[in-house]
Amino acid sequence: MKGLNTKRYDRSENFTKDFRLSLYKKGLGQDVEIVTKNGTFYGYSAILLVRSAFLATQIEQSKKIQTEYSYEAVKEALEFIYTGEFRIPSAENSKSGQNQFDLACELFSLSKKWILPEIKLRCQKYISSDLELLEITKETELENSKGIKNKALSKLDPIQKLEYEDLKEQVLKVVDKQMPSIIANRDYIHLKDTDLSMILQRNTLNISSELSLFTMIIDYACQVYDSQSDPNELTDKRKKGLRDNLLNRIRFGSMDLDSFLIVENYEILTEDENNDIADYIEMIGENNESGIETILDIYKEKDVDWFKPKRCHLDDNFAKVQKERHDTLLKDLKQLNKEIEQEDPLYVYLPYLRDKLENINLDEFKLQFVSEPKDIYTCTEFHRICDNKGPTIVLIESEGAIFGGYTSVGWITKKQINQQEAEEKKIQKKVDKQDFEIVQDDEKKPEHENQNNTSTSFFDINEPRFEKITPIEDDKAFLFILKSSDKEQQILKVIPEQKENALVYYSKRGPIFGDGWDLAISADLKNGYSDLGLTYQLPDGIRHKSRYAKSFLNNQYGEWKIQRLLVYFRDY
Template sequence: MNYEHIQNLSDDISNLRKDTSNCDVKIKVGEGPNSKEFMAHSLILSSRSVYFKKAFSEQWARKEDEFFISNQPNISPTVFEILINHIYSGTFSVDNNEISLVDILIASDELELLEIYRQLEKRLLENESAWKLPRDFITLCKHDHLTKLYQVAIELVCKNPKFIFKSKEFLNMEEEHLIQILKRDELKLEEIEIWDYLIEWGIENTDSISNDDLTEWSPMYFKELEKTLHNCIPHIRFSQMFPKEFNELRKNYKNILPEDLVDDVLQYFSDPNSKPLLKNLPLRLTVYPFDSKIINAKDAAIIASWIDKKKEMPYRLKDIPFKFKLIYRSSWEGFNANKFHEYCDNKGPTVIIIKVRNSGEIIGGYNPLDWRSIKTVKDKKSKRVTSKPYIDHKCKTSNSFIFSFHF
């Protein structure tokens, strides 16, 4: 006859944590005011953790007054409490929403608690909601050997970049990690905003600059700032800025921009088909926020500005007041008038975009009225309603326009 009392055994081992009379391990966790000493049993620790098994071996063991001594300055007492409870009970829960799963994962990696590590890694890889940004990204910057998690963290930062760029931790970020973000095609910020944040980071990390008022800067300040930003500047996609934005930027920071880079960008603005002298960086994916294979978001911002008769600088991408929705694509629905009207009639104001084959030209137009190809006719005598081609339909508007782009 067999009896199982596994739950009782588990409860008894778990209760050993409360009884310190037979403990032979002192674990000093954390640093300074955020530190705590834990008492534990070497037999349990070494049987549950590869790290402690090695730490308590004859080769590595350190004893004081018959106690094994273990120092864990990189782990917070709150995180260690969770881990040692798991070691004794085999259970794991995080009730405190302030605790980062990344912090627990890194601590479990240090202590070689593989069960918890794998469980947390899976959760972080599969659930965006499990992350605490920007904190987790900054933490992983110090542990970038955790490659998969580091890459996921960068992807999340690119989706919500202001989490990191507006945080106090951003200004202390190491250059290599900043460059990793700047390299990403999916970084969801306008290029001029990226530049502004980069300048802010550069000023903070240039010791000789004592203020951020450019009008008070000496030539030495610009020279020192260029040194700080030298490796970052090549990853800024200046050609994705509006010409007016770039010219303003060039006026303020001409001493830190390489001449060949400036020449390249100006050449691009005058002739987008020109061959770049420097590395041709691709458009960021976020420059295409709607489903168009012909124009990008910067073009859409210009068109939106024309629609609103905005005379100054075109709308910034984030300020476009219209939502552009694709309703007809000739390569899908067919390139003929009937199909056009089938999809576009009675849809309200529309923008038409046409790419001219074998040329570098895009033409288009804005119609603030409905398109209509059929009119309804009611016979007064028979009261029958029929539909006829709306050939003679005429409407007046002063808000329509046509345009062309070169790409």
């Protein structure tokens, strides 16, 4: 009997759902309009007011309800109200073009307003999983978690859309904990103003709302360093990073000493800690043009293990000057960022590359080689300076674009490659005038083989027609686009089956990525060529040797001019 009742109950429940769904699909009993931007729904008030307290209140006022939510979100909510079933739908046929994550965020917001807790709970789980927020919150206590800072920063924009305060607080706690690193590495420069405001205007900060965001960052940096109590926070590596940052701002900046002191808010201590910045100002004079050089001399002459960032103890007059110059400082800082990018573009794009190279400390990479059209450098100088240096970053500037490649092994000379493997892989390839096709030929030695080729073009007819090259294996190599007129920043990984040909060592060319010359630099380092897709992955739908594949990196087809070639590797 008990089983019979259960069965009858199940049938009744299913019948009720089917009945409600039938009402919804057939449009029966429609006495309420719910109007969205993309369409109108008609519903039965008897069902709507029972299932949602919010809709019940709205129906009492009017049978026509205007809503700011999208057609897709309202459709899913109504299906849940009628049937009790809910799923986060795929949005492939979305009228508004929303993706699945955005739709889940909107449904989360709708469920809070319409008081539909079951939808809210399911959306919350989906969003947390999609954003990897569980990983972030679990790692909150781990100060040195790899990538935790970049993960948290990347979530700032989406969590603002959610109206999910608990979630927002968890992510912001992680960001707060990482602020010393964010300030020291200038990770904040790539954040949106809204993200920046959310970080800086938290209740825990005591910062004037009249200040510009940039000045607020500087002020907050001082607060962070003032309150630094954990001795483990200021490691030797971080000290060096801060010193380098200080040095770079002086070296690349065009600010007078007075402005520099206001911006940096650093105090330099001597070994006996008797002298500070105020003493140096008095010694050299605030308007002394050699002031910056004097500070540099002090830095160079001393082993500054005692250096630490600390807020300057400024007197009232100096503080007044600081306040009066906020607008000027903001302008100076923006100009300074431009100058730093002109001097060393990698410095500006470090946050993006750090996210892609979590196991590599990019702060250890130094600019070691620069070639511009005015220089007389050739591939000979490149190989002499840059061969056998291990992990290497090549950065290229061309017609406003910034792109390049990373290798974890670098350009290894033939002598460094295992002899047995080299014998098996000896290949002689013929360089085709148009397509860079290289043909094997071990025996033939042309009369031009020993000429020093510094041609300005890839296609010089006087170039030796045969030349031994050496492919280099690197499964971690990739190409990247950092700045483009029509593309987002992106990584192009080496095709796993082509990792043996990730790089090419060719003494009569500059750096070459890929056996198909996916990215290659000419002998005089003034021209470049690219044909992606043979060794490095192209986005779906783009074919190797197509016009788009050959112009993907910088929107220039065929051979293009290099404005600047920069090579980075470690000092050791």
